[in-house]
Amino acid sequence: MKNTIKELKTFFILWSTQSLSQLGSAMTNFALTLWLYQKTGSALQTALLSICSYAPYVMLSIFAGALSDRWDKKKVMLVCDTLAACCTVVVLILLKTEALRPVHMYLLNVINGLMNTVQQPASDVAMTLITPQKHYQKTSGLRSFSNSLVTILNPVFATALFAFAGMEAVIYTDLFTFAAAFVTLLLFVRIPSVPQSAAKKESFFANVKSGLKYLRDYRLILVLILFLAGVNLVASAFDAVLPAYVLPRENGGEAVLGVVTSCAGIATLVGSLIVAVLPAPRNRIRVIYVTMLISLSVENFLLAFSREPFLWCVGQIIGWLLVPVMSANLDVILRTTIPADMQGRVYSCRNTLQFFTIPVGFFLGGFIVDEICEPVMSAASDQGMLRAWFGSGKGSGAAMMMFILGVMGIAVCLCFGGILRKYKYEEKE
Numbered sequence: 102m103k104n105t106i107k108e109l110k111t112f113f114i115l116w117s118t119q120s121l122s123q124l125g126s127a128m129t130n131f132a133l134t135l136w137l138y139q140k141t142g143s144a145l146q147t148a149l150l151s152i153c154s155y156a157p158y159v160m161l162s163i164f165a166g167a168l169s170d171r172w173d174k175k176k177v178m179l180v181c182d183t184l185a186a187c188c189t190v191v192v193l194i195l196l197k198t199e200a201l202r203p204v205h206m207y208l209l210n211v212i213n214g215l216m217n218t219v220q221q222p223a224s225d226v227a228m229t230l231i232t233p234q235k236h237y238q239k240t241s242g243l244r245s246f247s248n249s250l251v252t253i254l255n256p257v258f259a260t261a262l263f264a265f266a267g268m269e270a271v272i273y274t275d276l277f278t279f280a281a282a283f284v285t286l287l288l289f290v291r292i293p294s295v296p297q298s299a300a301k302k303e304s305f306f307a308n309v310k311s312g313l314k315y316l317r318d319y320r321l322i323l324v325l326i327l328f329l330a331g332v333n334l335v336a337s338a339f340d341a342v343l344p345a346y347v348l349p350r351e352n353g354g355e356a357v358l359g360v361v362t363s364c365a366g367i368a369t370l371v372g373s374l375i376v377a378v379l380p381a382p383r384n385r386i387r388v389i390y391v392t393m394l395i396s397l398s399v400e401n402f403l404l405a406f407s408r409e410p411f412l413w414c415v416g417q418i419i420g421w422l423l424v425p426v427m428s429a430n431l432d433v434i435l436r437t438t439i440p441a442d443m444q445g446r447v448y449s450c451r452n453t454l455q456f457f458t459i460p461v462g463f464f465l466g467g468f469i470v471d472e473i474c475e476p477v478m479s480a481a482s483d484q485g486m487l488r489a490w491f492g493s494g495k496g497s498g499a500a501m502m503m504f505i506l507g508v509m510g511i512a513v514c515l516c517f518g519g520i521l522r523k524y525k526y527e528e529k530e
Contacts, residue, residue: 105239111231112240115290118282119224120247122182125278127255129189130154132263132271137203153207155460157214158221162452163312165218165445174227175292179283181220185213186279193272221452222445229436229444230293241432242377245425249369312446315439316454321524322438325389325431326451328517330458332393335510337462338469339401342506345470346404346499347413353496357410364417372425385430386526390518392423397510405503408492434526466502474498474505 106113134150168177188209195201232240262271316323347353347361382388400420404413439447475498481487491500 105236108233109236109240111290112228112236114285115227115231116240116243116247118285120251122278122282123247124251124255124258125275126185126189127251128259128262128271129192129275131256131259132268133192133206135260135263136268137206141203149203149207150210152460153210154214154217157211158218159453159457159460161215161218162222162449162456165222165449168219168445172223173294174223174230175286175290177223178220178227179286181216181223182279182283182286185216186276186283188212188216189272189275189279193269193276196268196272218452222448225448226441226444227292229441231290234437237433237436238379238381238429239377241429242373242375242379242425245428246370246373246377249366249373249425253363253366253370312443312450315443315447316450319438321386321521321526322435322447322451324517324520324524325386325434326455328390328393328513328521329431329455331513331517332397332510333456334458334462334465335397335401335506335513337459338466339503339506341463341466342470342499342502345467346496346503347410349495350408352408352410357413361410361413361417364414365421368418368421369424372422375422376425376429379426381433382430385434386521386524388430389427390514390521392427394511394514394518396420396423396427397514398507401503401507401510405500405507406490438526466506469505470499470502474501477501 130150137150192201192206192209195205228240228244258274259271262274316326343361344358347358350357396419400416403416403419407413407416435448435451436444475495478487478491478493478497478501483493487501488497491497491504
């Protein structure tokens with residue numbers, strides 16, 4: 102135990118302070134959403150905050166890795182954190198002068214999204230460089246744990262601070278957590294340099310192509326990424342459908358939606374703790390697609406056919422408990438397969454290919470429920486099979502969509518599972 106703590110000392114310092122800063126940033130984002138909705142009363146305008154943050158990430162990630170592999174990882178993280186903090190300071194100034202407008206927030210979120218796009222591959226590679234390979238699974242579980250904790254805590258803390266002390270208190274908290282993480286990274290964390298590679302000698306666009314070429318040559322990594330893109334399509338559509346499923350129900354509503362949603366965070370938290378102590382499996386590839394098969398099928402089918410909030414919570418727990426297990430095994434495969442001097446470029450290509458389906462899933466989930474499933478259920482016979490399966494009234498169309506997503510999830514997992522079984526992965530010592 103003492104040896105493990107000693108070997109992971111640098112990781113623990115960086116992970117804890119960066120997670121604290123992540124919590125502060127998440128609190129500000131949540132509070133800004135509350136503030137904007139209070140000012141505009143528009144769900145679309147508040148949703149644009151997330152779109153402005155996420156669009157640069159999806160569109161430009163493929164280029165960010167080429168920059169990350171050419172630059173010093175520590176400097177990239179410090180500069181990106183500083184620019185993001187400057188955006189927060191601008192929000193604070195505009196807020197204090199009563200000049201803050203939605204357009205300012207959208208522009209600042211685009212800049213924040215750009216900083217995150219560049220910083221994430223650098224941060225991922227940094228974690229590889231400061232972590233001994235034998236601890237990859239453990240540290241991946243700890244990172245999932247902190248992400249889950251941030252997801253659970255940031256709405257609670259942000260709402261409390263926003264209600265009792267106002268938006269400014271939330272921003273000051275964010276800046277304090279940034280300062281703690283910045284000083285720690287600057288003074289107390291040493292990130293080993295990556296051995297000199299061709300990345301710094303090649304042109305920028307040659308670097309971009311080399312990331313794509315790696316995925317073309319190493320098909321196991323490409324297939325895993327495309328599989329997760331399919332998983333993200335189903336999962337994001339589920340996230341879009343869930344409010345339309347819970348809110349209209351007689352035994353639903355906002356409070357129940359909050360409880361059901363929090364179950365996902367709690368399940369991920371527990372799953373992260375479990376994966377941190379699990380031994381390495383014999384077949385990581387099989388673990389990846391089998392866990393997703395269980396998650397996507399059981400969760401969607403349980404919600405589609407059940408009428409009780411307790412069972413909805415059970416569905417969320419089953420659906421999210423295994424996600425950290427999948428993520429940890431994927432993380433180990435990526436870190437042990439991709440050379441450290443290539444990881445920034447390959448991770449960035451991964452981000453674009455794996456996550457572009459998320460906005461597509463959100464759009465499709467909402468569109469199909471509103472334009473297809475709800476009208477079909479409204480016209481269904483009271484004595485028919487559809488009413489027996491999915492119930493009646495508003496929300497029954499969302500239940501129908503849950504069933505469709507369950508079928509889609511099984512199809513994605515079985516299709517890619519058959520392909521992935523053809524590949525061999527041997528973990529290097």
